[in-house]
Amino acid sequence: MTATSENPTPLRSERKPLYVQVVTQPALHGCWAVNISDTGIGLIATPKGPKEGPREGEELEMAFTLPDSRARIRGRGVVRWRHDPLERDESAVTALGISFQSFEGSDGVTLKRYLLDHQLYVAVVFAEEAELRGLRDALEGHVRLRFAGSPEDVDLLLGRGDISALMVCGRDEARAVALVERLASRRSEADPTGAGPASDLSPRVLYCAPAVPTRLVELFNQGKIFRALTPPLEPLALRQAVLQASRELGMRTEQRRAALELERNLLRERAREAPRLSPQADVAEEPGFRSPAMREVVEMVRLAAPHRVAVLLQGETGTGKEVLARVIHRLSGRSDLPLVVQDCGALTETLLESELFGHAKGSFTGAVADHPGLFVLADGGTIFLDEIENTTPNLQSKLLRVLESGDVRPVGGTQVRRVDVRIIAASNRDLSEEVRAGRFRSDLFYRLNSFTIDLPPLRERPEDILDLAHYFMAHFNRTLRRTASGLSPEAEQILMAAKWPGNVRELRNCMERAVLLSTGAECVTRRHLPPSLVSGAQSASRQQVRASGSGSLKERLEQMEKEIIREALERHGGVVRRAAAALEMDPVTLGRRVRRHGLISKDS
Template identity: 45%
Template sequence: MKKKEKILIVEDEFIVANDLRLILQKAGYETSGIASSVEQAQKLIDQKKPDWVLLDIILKGQLTGIDLARDLKQKNIPFLYISANTNQSILEKVKETKPYGFLVKPFRERDLLVMLEIARYRYTIEIEPTASSLSENLSIEGIIGTSPSFMNSLEKVRIVAPTDTSVLILGESGTGKERIAQVVHQRSARSSKPMITINCGALPISLIESELFGHEKGSFTGAVNRRIGKFELANQSTIFLDEVGELPPEVQVKLLRVLQEKEIERIGGDATIKVDVRIIAATNRNLEKEVAEGRFRLDLYYRLNVFPITLPPLRERREDIPLLAEYFLEKFSAKTGKRIDTISPQAVNQLNNYSWPGNIRELEHLMERSVLLATGSQIEEIPLPAVSFLPSQEQPTHIKTMDEMERDHILNALKICGGKVFGLGGAAEILNLPPATLYSKMKKLGIKQGYK
């Protein structure tokens, strides 16, 4: 008979703690007790040796659940948070402790059990990686970097790629989320078929459902032919849902059903179609915050967040900047036919001291521009925008967020282009972005089309 997993409940509200105990026992778990403070929890951990800990944040005494989480990390005991506290600064501290789940109070019994099921699966994958996945050297075109934070992300790619597990790739715009999704697909058993990609933030709401699930002829005005949706096209392959945090609530419900039932219905159709699809999703949004504020479904978040991979922003992996710059120098020198071999120390210094709001994508575009502008065999200067420099002798009274800086940058481009978004001389061209991506960024940042 399989041994029951022991779960310690750390919760200072007795009614909530008792409800948790009853739910867990009914589901076949064994509870190791209830603690209302960190000190009491530490004693029970030493005595009962729990397999998992359910952890509230605000507890009795001076120490918080986040303090206990750090202790649990040292002892290699997996844990999940259950809290009503969704303050942004608290969520950032929670994320630093790398929990296996975060459940917002009040919660349903089903939410708790699904979160536990997924957390246990994630933990199993992490502690029992396949030997082949760890022994391989991840050497793939365009994957450059040796910084510890980036190598940690690549290690997760090695672990999860050979499985069929859903993957959620997190990171700021321009950190390479789609490239990592491609690597996960290329290293899976589904690699013989193409990965199907859809940008959930670049489509009008009226078209998203049709794009994902397809429609039958005559199902709505303008549906003159049957359309096969992206999920059907991705059968026995992988679908990459970029900017999944942009999905409207009604589509989130239907996506959840696909994940649970592994079947779709075309709009206007009366038959269900079975699909065998691996999901890789990506977002630059804080989905825990989106869940807490009611914009993203908690149950869908659990289904997508089976195995998260966070890509660090370029400013947090500065040792990789020269490597990436050299890679792009070689790429664009070959593309243009120019013989440019080196980057001057002054230009390297520019690269190292820039804040990189656009991350790797911005570095790539700037290196391409530098190669085009170069007149000799060396890059002498990088044409950096002045907006992101902070003079060393001046301390700013307000440091802009990355979203604020990106918004200012796009508004400046639109102003230069007289409000023109795409086409010759449009903002998309001078920013070196696909028009759909620029529209998506404008929507996210609250920039109205037609700005002048």
């Protein structure tokens, strides 16, 4: 072996289309190239299992044959990225990006020469003598022409691996249309490699034979031809059409490669950001699940999780519906497959439909490539639809179809995909009330309502408040690199007295602020908590003192004194001397009472 590069991840150079079979070690079943450059090669494969073949960062040996010269190229490379599909069907492919490291003998030079001399190859079928002269005059110097006289010859040409466009010529309309239909039929099954969608790998078809206009429109709308050129062929229009078709194939393949890499990165990022519960721990012992109310919820979850039944989670915003959805997925038999999350209130109806069900290329402005949709990405796993009450009746009918049949049809597409997805929906409103108000479809509600779990608000499970507060403090100590040492008794009282309209989410944000404001190993006190939370707790405490008719006069006076001293300390920044002057008290006496009431404060 001779080294060709010292950099394992060289800068990306211009890619050339190349569709040839590749033999690899470790072996990859059904492995074909889709593009190549002097620094790397793009591969697709149909491995027999997710563990077959090299992983990211691993090396592999490969061998493939260049078209025309039939030169055999042998080399080594490293897997820069690998994308294994979530789909479990025959058309699913694994895609890999390989960076070259070294070649055997002079194979690296042979490859460079091939790339430098490379031109676009165009196949021509059924062309008559007069047409051949016109084609050569119009395209010479721009593309290399290869000719075929029969469908069998076309198969041989397409098997070369570097044909980017196919021109169907001649005067026999029936023969030309039959060939187009034959090629389309083969593409609808699987491409000749057996490794991927033919729409990405097949040459673009230019129809240059006679045909009835309505038939041409039908062929074009069905995606069976790229463009139709009416004989006699005008040289400039012909050249532009051929070059556009050839280059579109390369661009389409690159878009697919980029989409696969982005999709892989997105799923990896989502998995990294998702909060994870300890796989060994009992759910009921996790923070936030230890109160009697949440233990009842956990029992409901344990009952529903192993079954495919749709689950509807209802509760106020911030009560932890997404966390509970992840628990259900973790306890189900689908835990090793994806959990896909979508907030139905974050997108418009059109965008949400495209995100959920996918879209076909060209179905709307900006749809430059096919998108599989979240239901397809979640096939075999679970999809969590948050704020489902924000969906429109039209989208609700499509969700109902997926629930009942498992059939998904992308926006602008004609092919229906069958998926096996468990649906968990969530709403912060009572969906039965939404149905009565006519804002939610009753048939979808009754389909989702087969197993409903109501999450109690945080104010109804006070046993979880301090437990969650300490959990969030430890979490933010790690992420913010702080060392807050705990909660003061007064801070705990304020947290317990708060109403928490934002529930667990509000508590989480409150503790993030407190940890961020802390310095050193400082204990979190009232001054670290949001002012609105402190004032709300004080107001509730005063109302409780005034409303309470129990307790001795001394006890009630003690409580009132504590509130008066607290207010004075807050007005004067916690400085006892200033608070004592405002209350016309001796600072030493006030200091003793501050300590007696547990009002820890800094003196100056």
